[in-house]
Amino acid sequence: MKQRQASRWKSQLGKLPLQISALLSGLIVILILGFLIQQAWPALSEVGVLRLFSDGTWNPTEQVGGASFGMTAMLLGTVFVAGGAILLAAPVGLAIGLFMRFYAPRWLASPYRHVIQLLAGIPSVVFGLWGAVVLVPLIGRYQPPGASLLAGILILGMMILPTVALLAETAIASVPAEYIRASVALGMTRTHIIGKVLLPNAMPGLMTAVVLQTGRAIGETMAVLMVCGNVVQFPGSVFDPVRTLTANIALQMGFALDLHRAALFGSGLILMSLVVVLVWIGHHIQAAQEGSHG
Amino acid sequence: MNPITSQTTSVSSPSLPLTCMSNPAACILQPASMTVTDLSVFYGDHQALDKVSMEFSAGLVTALIGPSGCGKTSLLTCLNRLVQMVPTSRVTGQCFMDEFDVMSPTTDIISLRRQVGMIFQKPNPFALSISRNIELPLISQGIKRHRRHEIVEEVLRDVGLWDEVKDRLHRSALTLSGGQQQRLCIARALALKPRVLLMDEPCSALDPIAAGRVEELIRKLRSCYTLVVVTHNMAQAQRIADHVGVFWASDEGRGGQLIETGPCEQIFEQPRHKLTAAYVQGRQG
Known part of the structure; x- marks a missing residue:
């Protein structure tokens, strides 16, 4: 009896660190959210949530004629840069994943995977530096000024590409081998096996990759700041400079006071809501996928 | 009805029965014979089959x-060159389906695999609907939707699954029982009108009743298809087989060898090899 109690104690003791870790990570999310709301509160209550979107421009320090807090242009900047990057990285990343899994010769597949892993480890500021020094002047030669939405999309696309590719490969590899064997034995062509058996079964994993990396693209600051030009405006074309919400926070946090500072926290709140919506959409797509399969 | 006339009528009729289980004389498929000569299989350095x-x-x-x-x-x-899915595999020797050289590098293996179907030990339907499972390989073959629907019904009837699933063709195949899944896999293979069916222990993952139904199906498929069935069940081999090949691992580590082959009765009643005798009586193996 005593022994049993002792072993129960031991198992409880083993559970405790796990429970604490789980609790902590959940708590951090709640704390950050609470902190953001608290810091943004002056702007939310005095300026109002509506004006954050309806004000025509972002000019929070203007004394004459009143300050304006419009973030729509920057919100769109964020959505365009991140959306463009994922539209670029998703198909190419999928192609790389398929190549690594099915088309690469054996001697190439493993070193190639290491190169992709290395690419995923390059710090974002290095991407930004390269973008500012090489890519921006290159674009500027065709369509000045060069620092633009396009530069941001290309740099971000390159940054998330390796992770998309690695996650895509994992998703593809998780498709049961028996499905592949069955379809090969049924004389299906390679294109059909990939299109009709492999990709539908890998879809939940692929969607997760897309959602996670879109979230990362939305949150990325440094590289975007260095290549996008940071003009607060609705871009008329991909060659126009844009400013993203993240870049705006990084640019102004140093000198922002009072309402201006609170408004920056407000934009942080918007970014966070964007990611929440994204995760929610991803979750629902995945659930719908599983529903139609199972 | 005269079997020869019945054959001609069925050939000209538009909705041809795919298989001929109800009327063997109406069989429009030509089962093919297969021959292997000095066939050896290696996986890397390991030899699995010896001449x-x-x-x-x-x-x-x-x-x-x-x-x-x-x-x-x-x-x-x-026999369907699935072996080459193992990257390190190497095959020597010859394999023919009628006069057709299976091992030749110029062989169209997609076409080969459509003619030589395979059923695996564990039922492996796709995580799709019942009808979609059968349609998918047909789509790959470029068969039109209307014809595909006809084929789905034909092959499901052939494997005796139609009455069980006709009201839930669009439900996931994974909702079927193991035995039903295996019969669905057989139906899926039949839909391609194969000439040879390979079965790798098709009943070993099933309960006795489901296994009995698959076995009954194998007996019905005989004469329309050439069947090659791997089995560990002696009684089953005796019930279904016309010919039996007995394999034994060689002592020198050169992989499995064929130690005896012959008509079913001979193998089980008058085996010539002493290992065969011991194995079929359950004394060895």
Whole structure:
């Protein structure tokens, strides 16, 4: 009896660190959210949530004629840069994943995977530096000024590409081998096996990759700041400079006071809501996928 | 009805029965015979099969028996060249389907695999609907939707699954029981009108009743298809097989060898090899 109690104690003791870790990570999310709301509160209550979107421009320090807090242009900047990057990285990343899994010769597949892993480890500021020094002047030669939405999309696309590719490969590899064997034995062509058996079964994993990396693209600051030009405006074309919400926070946090500072926290709140919506959409797509399969 | 006339009528009729289980004389498919000569299989340095020569007669059931790990499945996967999915595999020797050289590098393996179907030990339907499972390989073959729907019904009737699933064709195949899943896999293979069906222990993952139904199906498929069945069940081999090949692992580590082959009765009643005698009586293996 005593022994049993002792072993129960031991198992409880083993559970405790796990429970604490789980609790902590959940708590951090709640704390950050609470902190953001608290810091943004002056702007939310005095300026109002509506004006954050309806004000025509972002000019929070203007004394004459009143300050304006419009973030729509920057919100769109964020959505365009991140959306463009994922539209670029998703198909190419999928192609790389398929190549690594099915088309690469054996001697190439493993070193190639290491190169992709290395690419995923390059710090974002290095991407930004390269973008500012090489890519921006290159674009500027065709369509000045060069620092633009396009530069941001290309740099971000390159940054998330390796992770998309690695996650895509994992998703593809998780498709049961028996499905592949069955379809090969049924004389299906390679294109059909990939299109009709492999990709539908890998879809939940692929969607997760897309959602996670879109979230990362939305949150990325440094590289975007260095290549996008940071003009607060609705871009008329991909060659126009844009400013993203993240870049705006990084640019102004140093000198922002009072309402201006609170408004920056407000934009942080918007970014966070964007990611929440994204995760929610991803979750629902995945659930719908599983529903139609199972 | 005269079998010859019945054959001609069915050929000209527009909705042709795919198989001929209800009326063997109306069989429009030509089962093919397969022959292997000096066939050896290697996986890297490991030899799995050693110089096997045998014939699988058209329209008959050949059972491959023997203890585990003596190359029966390797032999099976040579007949549809599925063996080359293992990157390190190497096959020497010859394999013919009628006059058609299976091992030739110029062989269209997609077409080969449509003619030589395969059923696996564990039922492996796709995580799709019942009808979609059968349609998918047909889509790959470019068969139109209307014809596909006809084929789905035909093959499900052929495997005796139609009445059980006709009201839930669009439900996931994974909701079926193991035995139903295996019959669905057989239906899926039949839909391609194969000439040879390879079965790798098709009943071993099933309960006795489901296994009995699959076995009954194998007996019905005989004469329309050439069947090659790997089995560990002696009683089953005796019930279904016309010919039997007995495999045994060689002592020198050169993989499995064919130690005896012959008509079913001979193998079970008058085996010539002493290992065969011991194995079929359950004294060894």
